[in-house]
Amino acid sequence: MANINLLPWREALRKKRQRDFALMLLGGIVAAAGVMGGWHLYVQHLIDNQQARNAYLQREIAALDEKIKEIRDIEKTRNEIITRMDVIQRLQESRPAVVHMMDELVNTVPDGTFLLQLTQRGNGLTLAGRAQSNARVSSYMRNIEKNEWLASPDLRFVENKDTTGTGFSHFQLMAQNLTKRREKAK
Numbered sequence: 001m002a003n004i005n006l007l008p009w010r011e012a013l014r015k016k017r018q019r020d021f022a023l024m025l026l027g028g029i030v031a032a033a034g035v036m037g038g039w040h041l042y043v044q045h046l047i048d049n050q051q052a053r054n055a056y057l058q059r060e061i062a063a064l065d066e067k068i069k070e071i072r073d074i075e076k077t078r079n080e081i082i083t084r085m086d087v088i089q090r091l092q093e094s095r096p097a098v099v100h101m102m103d104e105l106v107n108t109v110p111d112g113t114f115l116l117q118l119t120q121r122g123n124g125l126t127l128a129g130r131a132q133s134n135a136r137v138s139s140y141m142r143n144i145e146k147n148e149w150l151a152s153p154d155l156r157f158v159e160n161k162d163t164t165g166t167g168f169s170h171f172q173l174m175a176q177n178l179t180k181r182r183e184k185a186k
Helices: 007-108 134-146 179-185
Strands: 113-121 124-131 150-159 169-177
Touching (some): 007 150, 113 134
Antiparallel strands (some): 124 169
């Protein structure tokens, strides 16, 4: 039988397989690196996209915060204007009440009596004046009690005309102004 040496052929086949394996391994490594690089680029793109969206949202939030601040300033100004309007409206409403109170004061003063001073604090009125006699002061107090716009006359003092030397008695009395209550009742 002939002696055939198959070793060189096997050796060549083994080298070819090793070279193919190395190429496939190198191709696998390159493919894996390509896939990993592609995955990294994709994830980085997602991160960049999300960061851009976050930055956009931050800008919009800042713009809305400015608008909220403007709205609060406008609301504050609005409330101040409403407060001013309420004060003006109350003044407008009380203007006829003052005129009406003065008219009622004129109607309650009897003959022989005149007022020198009128002071109002809240609903309280302080009336100071002169009268020909104490009976005129009493009549004045009765007129105040009968009046629906004035109430609760309280005499503070009466100086007799003999001590004043003017021929008139000086008096001071307190009363309540009901015009504000009557305006609220309307």
